[in-house]
Amino acid sequence: MGGRAGGGYNEPSMNAPAEACFQRCIDPACGASYGLTEVLTACRACGALLDIAYDWNRQSVPQKLTAFERKYATRRYPLHFSGVWRFKELLNFAPDDMVLSIGEGQTLLRPEAEVAKYAGLPQTSVYLQYEGLNPSGSFKDNGMTAAFTHARMTGARRAACASTGNTSSSLAAFAAATRGGPGEKRIEALIFVGSGRIALGKLAQGLDYGARTLQIMGDFDDAMRQVRAVSTRLGIYLVNSVNPFRLEGQKTIMFRVLEGLNWEVPDWIVVPGGNLGNSSAFAKAFYELKALSLIDRIPRLAVVNAAGADTFHRLVNEHGVSWNGGKPDTAKIDAFTRRWTPRTGTRTRWPAPSRSTAR
Numbered sequence: 001m002g003g004r005a006g007g008g009y010n011e012p013s014m015n016a017p018a019e020a021c022f023q024r025c026i027d028p029a030c031g032a033s034y035g036l037t038e039v040l041t042a043c044r045a046c047g048a049l050l051d052i053a054y055d056w057n058r059q060s061v062p063q064k065l066t067a068f069e070r071k072y073a074t075r076r077y078p079l080h081f082s083g084v085w086r087f088k089e090l091l092n093f094a095p096d097d098m099v100l101s102i103g104e105g106q107t108l109l110r111p112e113a114e115v116a117k118y119a120g121l122p123q124t125s126v127y128l129q130y131e132g133l134n135p136s137g138s139f140k141d142n143g144m145t146a147a148f149t150h151a152r153m154t155g156a157r158r159a160a161c162a163s164t165g166n167t168s169s170s171l172a173a174f175a176a177a178t179r180g181g182p183g184e185k186r187i188e189a190l191i192f193v194g195s196g197r198i199a200l201g202k203l204a205q206g207l208d209y210g211a212r213t214l215q216i217m218g219d220f221d222d223a224m225r226q227v228r229a230v231s232t233r234l235g236i237y238l239v240n241s242v243n244p245f246r247l248e249g250q251k252t253i254m255f256r257v258l259e260g261l262n263w264e265v266p267d268w269i270v271v272p273g274g275n276l277g278n279s280s281a282f283a284k285a286f287y288e289l290k291a292l293s294l295i296d297r298i299p300r301l302a303v304v305n306a307a308g309a310d311t312f313h314r315l316v317n318e319h320g321v322s323w324n325g326g327k328p329d330t331a332k333i334d335a336f337t338r339r340w341t342p343r344t345g346t347r348t349r350w351p352a353p354s355r356s357t358a359r
């Protein structure tokens with residue numbers, strides 16, 4: 001099932017020089033950078049999240065987005081078939097032969113007249129990007145292919161996540177795909193779940209793919225804390241969205257939205273905000289396209305929080321916190337975090353999605 005690039009297809013190389021990409025602290029005031037083969041989920045200097053940064057002068061990026069359409073004609077190459085790696089020039093952190101793909105990202109943008117009607121908008125003005133068409137059934141496969149590709153670059157033998165559902169089944173599917181070829185180095189999947197806090201269908205999917213599940217006392221946040229500690233101590237590769245490579249894969253959801261709109265930039269992107277990984281990845285996608293002059297404007301991004309998980313909404317709309325050129329008001333965030341979310345570490349996760357408020 002796992003498609004490995006460089007598997008005798010004689011495909012054109014899309015490799016970039018290793019120094020053209022690095023890991024960088026998302027806080028501009030810190031800006032510490034790290035090599036690609038380091039396994040980190042936070043900046044060693046300041047504890048903030050990391051981003052993947054590119055030296056675009058050393059990357060070979062097409063001059064027009066329409067150039068990506070040509071890859072449809074050569075879909076027998078795994079790197080061209082994948083809806084993520086088809087855009088490899090825009091997330092070129094890995095040698096081609098390290099890419100692990102299970103055919104993710106073959107998803108659709110479709111007009112949705114009923115939703116437009118509900119929202120009181122013209123009939124053909126609302127589109128839905130259906131990421132449920134991914135192999136494991138969720139958008140997580142976009143990021144997981146990138147994380148597993150990086151895991152292979154670092155020689156990882158075990159990969160873990162804390163999850164209540166989609167992340168775990170995606171992790172398990174990709175780990176199973178590393179068992180394939182002769183000489184292939186297998187990566188074992190470990191899933192940390194809080195007691196009684198997992199979707200049973202998703203758990204079954206993970207077990208079916210041969211993942212090992214560890215139930216721990218407590219909720220998702222407890223599981224997350226433990227998996228972070230254990231991963232650091234035992235050298236296990238962590239694939240939760242604190243992993244900066246996940247976001248690189250998730251960027252491609254926006255590339256496919258643009259493709260579905262014939263490369264026309266929409267006015268708005270509306271995205272559900274849970275742990276805000278997609279909000280952060282989508283904003284990064286558009287900023288990079290704009291920096292490369294591949295688009296001429298950045299769409300507005302509307303992040304919709306559910307009532308029971310509305311930290312971002314309250315920080316932005318009630319407390320007036322914004323990205324502020326990389327200097328969000330951390331005193332306000334800390335005060336809010338201490339009062340409302342003492343256990344979840346919102347502060348650490350907050351700066352990344354907040355860049356989506358930059359305009």
Ligand SMILES: [Zn+2]
Nearest residue numbers: 025030043046
């Ligand atoms: Zn830092």
